[in-house]
Amino acid sequence: MKVLVVGSGGREHALAWKLAQSPQVSKIYIAPGNGGTELVGENIDIDFTDSKSLLKFALDNKIDLTVIGQEAASESGVVDAFAAAGLAIFGPTKSAALIETSKAFSKDLMNQQHIPTAQFRNFDDPTSAIKYLESKNFPQVIKADGLATGKGVTICYDLEQAKQTIDDVMVKKVFGDSGNRVVIEDFLTGHEVSIHVLSDGVNYQMFPPSQDHKQIFDGDKGPNTGGMGVIAPVDLLNQKQVKIVEDRVIKPALEGLATKNANFVGCLYPGLMVSGDDVHVIEYNARFGDPEAEVYMRLLDGDLYEILYSCTNQNLQPLKWKNQYAVSIVLASAGYPASSSKGDVITGIEQAEKLDDIVIFHAGTKKVDNNFVTNGGRVLNVTATGKTLDQALKKAYQAVDLINFKDKQHRKDIGSRV
Numbered sequence: 001m002k003v004l005v006v007g008s009g010g011r012e013h014a015l016a017w018k019l020a021q022s023p024q025v026s027k028i029y030i031a032p033g034n035g036g037t038e039l040v041g042e043n044i045d046i047d048f049t050d051s052k053s054l055l056k057f058a059l060d061n062k063i064d065l066t067v068i069g070q071e072a073a074s075e076s077g078v079v080d081a082f083a084a085a086g087l088a089i090f091g092p093t094k095s096a097a098l099i100e101t102s103k104a105f106s107k108d109l110m111n112q113q114h115i116p117t118a119q120f121r122n123f124d125d126p127t128s129a130i131k132y133l134e135s136k137n138f139p140q141v142i143k144a145d146g147l148a149t150g151k152g153v154t155i156c157y158d159l160e161q162a163k164q165t166i167d168d169v170m171v172k173k174v175f176g177d178s179g180n181r182v183v184i185e186d187f188l189t190g191h192e193v194s195i196h197v198l199s200d201g202v203n204y205q206m207f208p209p210s211q212d213h214k215q216i217f218d219g220d221k222g223p224n225t226g227g228m229g230v231i232a233p234v235d236l237l238n239q240k241q242v243k244i245v246e247d248r249v250i251k252p253a254l255e256g257l258a259t260k261n262a263n264f265v266g267c268l269y270p271g272l273m274v275s276g277d278d279v280h281v282i283e284y285n286a287r288f289g290d291p292e293a294e295v296y297m298r299l300l301d302g303d304l305y306e307i308l309y310s311c312t313n314q315n316l317q318p319l320k321w322k323n324q325y326a327v328s329i330v331l332a333s334a335g336y337p338a339s340s341s342k343g344d345v346i347t348g349i350e351q352a353e354k355l356d357d358i359v360i361f362h363a364g365t366k367k368v369d370n371n372f373v374t375n376g377g378r379v380l381n382v383t384a385t386g387k388t389l390d391q392a393l394k395k396a397y398q399a400v401d402l403i404n405f406k407d408k409q410h411r412k413d414i415g416s417r418v
Helices: 010-019 051-060 071-075 078-084 103-112 126-133 159-171 239-259 292-299 304-311 349-353 389-400
Strands: 002-007 027-032 065-068 120-123 140-144 153-156 182-186 191-194 197-200 204-206 215-217 221-224 229-232 265-275 278-285 325-332 342-345 358-362 365-368 371-375 378-386
Touching (some): 002 010, 002 051, 010 292, 010 358, 010 378, 065 304, 103 239, 103 278, 140 159, 204 239, 229 389, 239 278
Antiparallel strands (some): 120 182, 140 182, 215 221, 342 371, 358 378
16 A cells, blocks of 8 residues: 655654554655655655645555645645545545634634633734733733644733733734734643544544643743653543543534534544643644654554554544553754754764664654754654653653754653653
C-alpha cells in the first residue's frame, strides 16, 4: 500500500515512522515533510494546504491512504476534495474541523451541548471586547478565533495587558485574519491533561491521557508555544473522571458535530483542565497533538495503517498500548516562539539515537550538504520510553545533552508537575 502523510512537523515524522513499520505499507510520501521525514519516506514539495495539487499527486501515484497531520490542511478543504474523488483519507472535513479552526464555533458548540468549559464571550469588535474586560476580574484568557500555530492564546493578569493583547490581535493583526474575532474566557486552574480520541464518524476509541507543557520556559513561565514537551500516560484522571470525560466531553462533541452534518472522522483532541472532580474543556483540536503524537506513536502497540484505514470506512479497530511510559522533549531554535533561527548546523543526533530506547523526530529541520540544519521554531523532538516515567525522562535528557545547535532552547522540567 502507498500512503501520503500531509504536513511538515514532528507529528508527521512520528506518524510516517509508525506507518513505515506496517507490513502492508510499501511506500510513504510526506508533503511537504522535513529533513527527518526523508529517513522514512519520500518528501514531496507540495504545500499541505494545496488541495488541488495534493489530489492530483494522490491520483497520479495511486495512493491508498492519505493521513492528515496539519489542521490547516483540513481547514483548506483537502479532506473534502479527496472524499469527493472517492479516495480514502484520514482526517476531518472542513466543517468538522471547525471545532478547532474557529474557537468561537467551538465554544458555541460546547454551550449548545452543555460541555463543561470556562465562562466566555465572543467578540468581533475591539471596543466591545475591552468594555467587557473592564467588568471582569483577572486573570482572563484571550484567544484568537482562528489558527495561530499554538500561539494565539494569552493569559492576561491585568486590564493593561488585556488591552494590549486586544490591540495586538484585533487591531495590529499579529495573527492575521485569525484575529478578526476573539474569545475571552475566565482563567481556569488545575492540571492540564490532553485526551486523544480516534473516531470513524460512528465509533470512537480513547487514548491514555497525556500532559503537554505549553510555555517556553521552566516553571510554566513565558509565552505559549505549540508545546515544549509531553509525558504519557499520566495518572491525573481517576476512573470516575475518565467516565466524565467520555460522557460530557467526547460523546456530546461528536454528537453536536453530527447534528451540523459534520460527522467527525479523524483524531479529536480535547485539552482539559482538571481540578479535583471538576473537568473543564480548554479547547478542542481536530488532529493529533504535537508533541503528543510523538509519544503516542512510541506507545501504540499495533499496525497504524490498519487502524487509520479502518477509520475511513466506519470500522474502527480496537487500540492496544504498550505497558510503558513515553516522554518527548522539544528542542527549539533561538528566538522561539516570537521568531526562529534557520540554517544553524545540528550535531549529535546520530550519537543520541544510539542510546537505548531513543527515537528523535524532526520538526524544523532540513538537510544541507549532509548536515541537518535548523529550519523553524521547534526543531527536534527527543523521545524516550521506559518502565517508569522517571526512567524515560532520564534517558530523554541524556540524549538531549548530546544534541547541540546555536542557542538551543529546551525545558529542563518536563514531567516535574507529576
